Amino acid sequence: MSNKMHIKLNVNGEDHEFLAEPRELLIHTLRERLNLTGPHVGCETSHCGACTVTIDGKSVKSCTMFVAQANGAEVTTIEGIGSPDALHVLQESFREHHGLQCGFCTPGMITRASKLLEENPNPTEEEVRFGMAGNLCRCTGYQNIVKSILAAAAELNAVKEAAQ
Amino acid sequence: MIPAAFDYYRPNDVKGVIALLNEHGDDARVMAGGHSLIPMMKLRMAEVPHLIDLQDVVALKGIAIGGGRITLGALVTQHELIDHDGLAQTAPILRETARQIADPQVRYMGTVGGNVANGDPGNDMPGLMQCLNADFTLVGPDGERTVAARDFYEAAYMTAREDDEILVGVSFDAPKGGQAYEKQKRKIGDYATAAAAVVLTKENGTCTSASIAMTNLSDIPVFSQDASDALIGTSVEDNAIRAAVAAMLKDIDPVEDNRGPVAFKQHAASIILTRAIKSAWDRA
Numbered sequence: 001m002s003n004k005m006h007i008k009l010n011v012n013g014e015d016h017e018f019l020a021e022p023r024e025l026l027i028h029t030l031r032e033r034l035n036l037t038g039p040h041v042g043c044e045t046s047h048c049g050a051c052t053v054t055i056d057g058k059s060v061k062s063c064t065m066f067v068a069q070a071n072g073a074e075v076t077t078i079e080g081i082g083s084p085d086a087l088h089v090l091q092e093s094f095r096e097h098h099g100l101q102c103g104f105c106t107p108g109m110i111t112r113a114s115k116l117l118e119e120n121p122n123p124t125e126e127e128v129r130f131g132m133a134g135n136l137c138r139c140t141g142y143q144n145i146v147k148s149i150l151a152a153a154a155e156l157n158a159v160k161e162a163a164q
Numbered sequence: 165m166i167p168a169a170f171d172y173y174r175p176n177d178v179k180g181v182i183a184l185l186n187e188h189g190d191d192a193r194v195m196a197g198g199h200s201l202i203p204m205m206k207l208r209m210a211e212v213p214h215l216i217d218l219q220d221v222v223a224l225k226g227i228a229i230g231g232g233r234i235t236l237g238a239l240v241t242q243h244e245l246i247d248h249d250g251l252a253q254t255a256p257i258l259r260e261t262a263r264q265i266a267d268p269q270v271r272y273m274g275t276v277g278g279n280v281a282n283g284d285p286g287n288d289m290p291g292l293m294q295c296l297n298a299d300f301t302l303v304g305p306d307g308e309r310t311v312a313a314r315d316f317y318e319a320a321y322m323t324a325r326e327d328d329e330i331l332v333g334v335s336f337d338a339p340k341g342g343q344a345y346e347k348q349k350r351k352i353g354d355y356a357t358a359a360a361a362v363v364l365t366k367e368n369g370t371c372t373s374a375s376i377a378m379t380n381l382s383d384i385p386v387f388s389q390d391a392s393d394a395l396i397g398t399s400v401e402d403n404a405i406r407a408a409v410a411a412m413l414k415d416i417d418p419v420e421d422n423r424g425p426v427a428f429k430q431h432a433a434s435i436i437l438t439r440a441i442k443s444a445w446d447r448a
Contacts, residue, residue, distance in 0.1 A: 134267030
């Protein structure tokens, strides 16, 4: 019944292979097995978005996916987006514009925002709010989160233009 | 919140799915995006000893538009519905509805098939499919059959689908005229307090056809023939809208819950349907 499965995952560009029960939730795989503690366990009921990661190009709440479903997938967590020595533009922007207070929701916010900007590099404020609606923040009131994402979009576009 | 242990299967064709359902009977469940089933499993309100993940069944994917007919594979996600320019042209009500379901992350996973087959009265696609007079295609050990969306729902979580069948897709004629989906909810990600799907056609200022269905106002979605008929032949003036709303109120059967008492739900349903009719008429 509780037979373990052979799981293969590529997380932040690195291949991992291990045995796991299919019922293991992806958030626990990431945090406890792979020691990637950026994605947080917030509500654990697919509402808050603190556990958001990118799986094969989709923003997914990793508390609501079994590791078996992710078998063979490519996963990106906040650790794969930036590092303390080389912050992503979004991370810089959240710091600059006070897009966080306690910081608990921030990894999920930035992971989701990075996918949003990939799909829509030039969003309006309304599009940012619509696209970020799956991530809850109890501190900021969202104003500065939206400001941070819009500023990051402008910065990323400026970099892209300069490169052309 | 860890669910009970289960065996996991990921077949890559419909035949493989049906064989597993046959083998394990009531102990097996199919899962598409899993965003209804997994929370229930985590709460241990659903026990699924054999979980069949549909993600590799390629035949259940894809959006087809042709000859005035639209077919959606069961695994088409809400995100894909929103993203699809062809659908936005031929049936904009799909995008309008999908945008009001859950949140971005859930919409990457949540599917049309799961939404219509689950039988949860809170789901938005069942009411929409009744409004569009869609057909659901089911496949079981004895082959394929079609059930009209308007005949599919029996009670909460009870549908015409047999235990050894799966829903493989939905199809409907591209709707003509004006269309609107209006939804009142308490917060992002919530189910509707009241929602209404309306499609109607206008010729020389007169309504020539109308279809109205309501979400989460009974234990099944409610297609209201009488509300639809109340608009036909009128110029959809305030009196006609009031008659349609009155007819709709006779067909719904809301219950009191944490979204409010019955009278409030009737009130919300009236406002939402009025808005949906006005919006569809403006667009017709």
